[in-house]
Amino acid sequence: xxxxxxxxxxxxxxxxxxxxxxxxxxxxxxxxxxxxxxxxxxxxxxxxxxxxxxxxxxxxxxxxxxxxxxxxxxxxxxxxxxxxxxxxxxxxxxxxxxxxxxxxxxxxxxxxxxxxxxxxxxxxxxxxxxxxxxxxx
Amino acid sequence: xxxxxxxxxxxxxxxxxxxxxxxxxxxxxxxxxxxxxxxxxxxxxxxxxxxxxxxxxxxxxxxxxxxxxxxxxxxxxxxxxxxxxxxxxxxxxxxxxxxxxxxxxxxxxxxxxxxxxxxxxxxxxxxxxxxxxxxxx
DNA sequence: GTCAACTGGTTGGGTTGTGCAACCATGGGA
DNA sequence: TCCCATGGTTGCACAACCCAACCAGTTGAC
Numbered sequence: 373x374x375x376x377x378x379x380x381x382x383x384x385x386x387x388x389x390x391x392x393x394x395x396x397x398x399x400x401x402x403x404x405x406x407x408x409x410x411x412x413x414x415x416x417x418x419x420x421x422x423x424x425x426x427x428x429x430x431x432x433x434x435x436x437x438x439x440x441x442x443x444x445x446x447x448x449x450x451x452x453x454x455x456x457x458x459x460x461x462x463x464x465x466x467x468x469x470x471x472x473x474x475x476x477x478x479x480x481x482x483x484x485x486x487x488x489x490x491x492x493x494x495x496x497x498x499x500x501x502x503x504x505x506x507x508x509x
Numbered sequence: 510x511x512x513x514x515x516x517x518x519x520x521x522x523x524x525x526x527x528x529x530x531x532x533x534x535x536x537x538x539x540x541x542x543x544x545x546x547x548x549x550x551x552x553x554x555x556x557x558x559x560x561x562x563x564x565x566x567x568x569x570x571x572x573x574x575x576x577x578x579x580x581x582x583x584x585x586x587x588x589x590x591x592x593x594x595x596x597x598x599x600x601x602x603x604x605x606x607x608x609x610x611x612x613x614x615x616x617x618x619x620x621x622x623x624x625x626x627x628x629x630x631x632x633x634x635x636x637x638x639x640x641x642x643x644x645x646x
Numbered sequence: 647g648t649c650a651a652c653t654g655g656t657t658g659g660g661t662t663g664t665g666c667a668a669c670c671a672t673g674g675g676a
Numbered sequence: 677t678c679c680c681a682t683g684g685t686t687g688c689a690c691a692a693c694c695c696a697a698c699c700a701g702t703t704g705a706c
Binding site: 535542544569570572573576577595596597598 | 691692693694695696700701702
């Protein structure tokens with residue numbers, strides 16, 4: 373396979389995957405879209421951050437994040453805490469309920485992926501994950 | 510890395526990629542969205558097929574494909590040919606203009622990818638592409 | 647042959663995710 | 677003190693979806 377063909381394939385397959393993932397996520401967990409899930413995951417990992425940080429990390433417009441955050445807050449999954457050092461800032465944190473839902477969804481996603489990737493050697497999985505991280509870096 | 514973590518990472522990174530790809534595609538070629546581009550590419554590769562085939566392959570609703578196709582046709586990029594064997598069917602084909610635009614967009618995408626993936630060994634590129642195909646199969 | 651069930655495609659209606667631009671409030675220097 | 681930068685919200689528009697209802701051919705059972 374030529375390099376040009378390889379990147380062509382990568383682009384196409386990623387697109388297919390992305391669309392399927394979104395649809396599948398919606399079917400599995402109507403209450404938590406793929407985007408919301410991703411944001412919650414980031415909050416858990418980072419231990420709380422600002423909306424602006426989320427926007428920067430996911431290359432989203434701040435208005436988009438603002439609305440997502442509003443939705444997550446009104447669903448009781450996250451809360452906004454004032455930053456004593458800067459009155460403009462709201463630090464976002466998972467609530468107890470947010471943490472619960474997140475871990476529950478994560479578990480069922482994991483099960484689905486595990487089934488899907490069942491035949492893959494661990495080495496391939498790790499390499500695949502590594503490629504993706506490297507690409508997005 | 511544990512397998513569970515690997516699939517977690519795969520899922521997250523794919524999502525990030527998908528969003529960026531869509532936005533980048535829109536910025537580079539406002540006249541041809543990522544979806545349209547993908548559909549045109551499929552038509553070129555398959556040498557013409559039905560709207561239903563596109564829907565099945567990309568896991569899209571037939572109404573979505575119908576509207577995409579309508580857009581591409583009115584832009585003069587594809588044409589519908591009747592199927593003599595079945596009056597219900599419209600076989601979709603690229604027009605001359607569609608082929609031109611497609612190859613032009615493909616070329617500039619390829620350049621962007623090439624730059625982005627410049628540091629990657631060919632072996633990694635091929636393996637990455639292969640993983641994606643295997644995953645989506 | 648006729649009628650029901652199926653298939654390919656379109657259309658109406660609604661939801662979601664997104665960006666851009668305009669705006670407000672706070673913060674931090676010249 | 678002013679001016680500009682930064683964090684965030686809101687109005688507006690748009691693209692990409694899906695679902696349900698529909699129309700028009702096709703096919704098979706009777």
